Amino acid sequence: MAPIGPGNETSTKHEQILQYIQGLKIGAKISVRAIARELGVSEGTAYKAFKEAESSGLVSTRERIGTVRIDRKRREAIDQLTFGEVAEIVEGKLFGGASGLDKTLHKFVIGAMELDAMLRYIDEGSLLIVGNRVGAHRCALEEGAGVLITGGFETSGEVIRLADERSLPIISSRHDTFTVASMINRAMYDRLIKRKIMLIEDIVTFSRPADVLTAGNTVADFHRLSRESGYSRFPVVDERRRVIGMMTAKDAVGSPEGTVLDKLMTRQPITAAPNITVTSAAHTMAAEGIDLLPIVDRHRKLLGVVTRQEVLDAMRFAGKQPESGQTFEDLMWTGFMAAASVSGPDELGIAYKGTVTPQMSGSLGMMSEGLLATLMTQAARRMIRETAKRDYLLESMTTYYVRPVQIDSEITIIPKALEMSRKFTKLEIEVIDAKGLAAKAMLTAQMIDPY
Numbered sequence: 001m002a003p004i005g006p007g008n009e010t011s012t013k014h015e016q017i018l019q020y021i022q023g024l025k026i027g028a029k030i031s032v033r034a035i036a037r038e039l040g041v042s043e044g045t046a047y048k049a050f051k052e053a054e055s056s057g058l059v060s061t062r063e064r065i066g067t068v069r070i071d072r073k074r075r076e077a078i079d080q081l082t083f084g085e086v087a088e089i090v091e092g093k094l095f096g097g098a099s100g101l102d103k104t105l106h107k108f109v110i111g112a113m114e115l116d117a118m119l120r121y122i123d124e125g126s127l128l129i130v131g132n133r134v135g136a137h138r139c140a141l142e143e144g145a146g147v148l149i150t151g152g153f154e155t156s157g158e159v160i161r162l163a164d165e166r167s168l169p170i171i172s173s174r175h176d177t178f179t180v181a182s183m184i185n186r187a188m189y190d191r192l193i194k195r196k197i198m199l200i201e202d203i204v205t206f207s208r209p210a211d212v213l214t215a216g217n218t219v220a221d222f223h224r225l226s227r228e229s230g231y232s233r234f235p236v237v238d239e240r241r242r243v244i245g246m247m248t249a250k251d252a253v254g255s256p257e258g259t260v261l262d263k264l265m266t267r268q269p270i271t272a273a274p275n276i277t278v279t280s281a282a283h284t285m286a287a288e289g290i291d292l293l294p295i296v297d298r299h300r301k302l303l304g305v306v307t308r309q310e311v312l313d314a315m316r317f318a319g320k321q322p323e324s325g326q327t328f329e330d331l332m333w334t335g336f337m338a339a340a341s342v343s344g345p346d347e348l349g350i351a352y353k354g355t356v357t358p359q360m361s362g363s364l365g366m367m368s369e370g371l372l373a374t375l376m377t378q379a380a381r382r383m384i385r386e387t388a389k390r391d392y393l394l395e396s397m398t399t400y401y402v403r404p405v406q407i408d409s410e411i412t413i414i415p416k417a418l419e420m421s422r423k424f425t426k427l428e429i430e431v432i433d434a435k436g437l438a439a440k441a442m443l444t445a446q447m448i449d450p451y
Contacts, residue, residue: 013041017049021058024069029098030059031067052298060084060101068101080104081187083146083169086127089187090148090180092171095155096163097146103167105146108184110177111136119143127184129177134159141168150177200281201274203314204295204304212237212302213247215262219255222247233292235302236265242300243271246292271296274303278314282448283393285311286423315391315448332360332371333378338386339412350386351414352379358407366404373399376429376441379413384425384447387417392425392445399441409433423447 017039024030036046050067053059061067068084084101087094094101109121111130118136122128124144130136132153140147141162149155152174163170173180211229213222213236226232226249236245245265255264271294272281285293291308336354354375362368377394384390405411412432419426425447431439 013039013045014049014052017041017046018053018058021049021053021069025099028069029067030069068098080106081184081191083127083171085187086146086148086184087169087171089183090171090173090175092148092173095170095172096160097167097169099164100146100167100169103146103169108148108181109145110181112177115139129180131177137170138162141166141170144168146170148173148180150175150180198278198314199274200272200276200278200295200306203278203310204274204306210235210294210302210305212241213261214238215244215260215265217261218257219252219259219261219264220257222252222261223257231292233290235269235292235294235305236261237302241302243269243294243296243302245269246294269294271300272306273297278311279393281306282308282311282315283446286393286446286448312448329374329378332374336375336379336413338382350383351412352382353410353412356405356407356409356411361407364404366406367409369399369401372401372405372431372439373397373441375413376415376431376439377443380415380427380429380443380445383415383417383427384420388420388447391448393448395444395446397441397443399439401439402437403435405431405433405438411438421447 017035020035020039021030032043032046032050035041035050036043039046050059054061054067059067059069081089082102082104083097086092086105087101104125105127106125108127108129109118111118111128111133115133115136118128118130119139122140122143122145126145127148128136128140128145129148129150130140131149131151134156137147137149137155137159141159144166146168147155147159147163147170149170149172152172154172155170159170175183211225211231211234213225213234215236215238217236222234225234232249234247235243236247238244245261245267246269247261247265251264251266270284270288270290272284274295274297281293285291285308293306293308293311295303295306297303333354335357336352339351339353356367360367360371362370376399377397381392384392410433414430414432416428416430417425418428423446425445427443427445429441429443430437
């Protein structure tokens with residue numbers, strides 16, 4: 001590729017570097033210095049484009065492996081580890097098959113048996129975890145599987161050449177077989193939890209251009225686009241599609257049709273990145289009172305837009321999905337059950353009873369204050385879900401610890417609604433043990449639409 005001419009802008013150089021990287025073969029190793037030399041640009045310019053390519057999923061930098069061109073990761077396959085990610089997890093060294101680092105594995109096989117028996121479990125897309133057994137390394141590659149060598153051992157030159165030919169990574173780790181299997185299993189389990197966390201990029205169709213206006217458009221252009229699209233709020237972008245403002249029907253009220261939007265638009269509007277959670281976007285939109293949120297990259301270039309209704313629909317959908325992994329909060333709540341509680345002379349409320357296990361202890365041998373606060377928020381959330389069929393986003397919580405809670409104590413957590421409306425709730429939460437009141441909290445939260 002010819003050097004980029006000195007008359008072009010830095011942004012043009014930036015875009016051409018990204019295009020160059022996209023055109024590289026999957027698995028190709030690259031560096032800032034090599035790109036700068038190849039395209040005739042400064043290393044500083046190449047580095048900036050390099051970092052954007054990394055954040056966009058075009059390349060991946062791994063210790064002891066280097067930077068490699070990869071496929072963009074598919075969000076729907078987030079629970080599947082790639083061979084490259086396995087290499088990072090086990091602190092591995094790559095011997096061969098670099099072009100296959102971006103391939104996903106569907107299972108791993110521990111090679112603690114005779115070779116003939118081992119081959120019955122190895123198939124394409126699997127990973128063989130084995131020690132210093134060169135014959136097993138070769139057979140696994142021939143079956144279409146990657147290889148992870150434990151104990152820091154190496155392999156033969158013949159096996160390395162075969163790995164390169166078949167684009168199947170062969171990795172060595174200093175850890176033993178049990179340790180690397182545990183590390184990989186933990187990472188797979190974490191992926192199951194992450195899959196349930198819905199991000200903005202999961203619900204925005206970036207391939208569909210968003211309706212936008214420019215600063216040079218007029219109020220007449222705004223009204224025309226509003227009639228055609230059915231919306232009344234649009235991002236205002238510059239010539240590079242960077243978001244520079246927001247134009248709404250309220251901004252246009254009373255202005256002549258010929259007024260340019262540059263004089264009316266709201267500057268520096270609130271935007272969001274595609275990798276934030278849907279819950280975070282919902283909180284921002286509710287708190288700021290906006291119905292349309294522009295989604296931008298790190299340079300504020302518009303990728304798409306999301307409406308409040310789309311966000312709320314996504315949250316309802318996520319709330320109906322089955323659990324695919326237990327978080328620490330889930331594990332803490334294990335053993336707590338709902339029970340009837342009298343919260344007033346004639347009022348029947350909900351309480352939650354459970355036992356303080358040794359794992360909940362803090363440094364002084366009593367129940368951890370942080371865990372106790374988490375259990376109180378868990379109880380509040382469950383009470384609101386059961387009584388109001390809604391959920392909340394925590395705004396503030398003030399906690400009072402009356403006295404330490406002993407390990408093995410049975411406690412009762414009683415959340416009481418002091419105020420509750422469609423948009424807001426205020427709760428009082430009490431923790432009772434055998435001696436009486438042990439802790440108390442005042443919680444305020446923003447209500448969100450039901451599941």
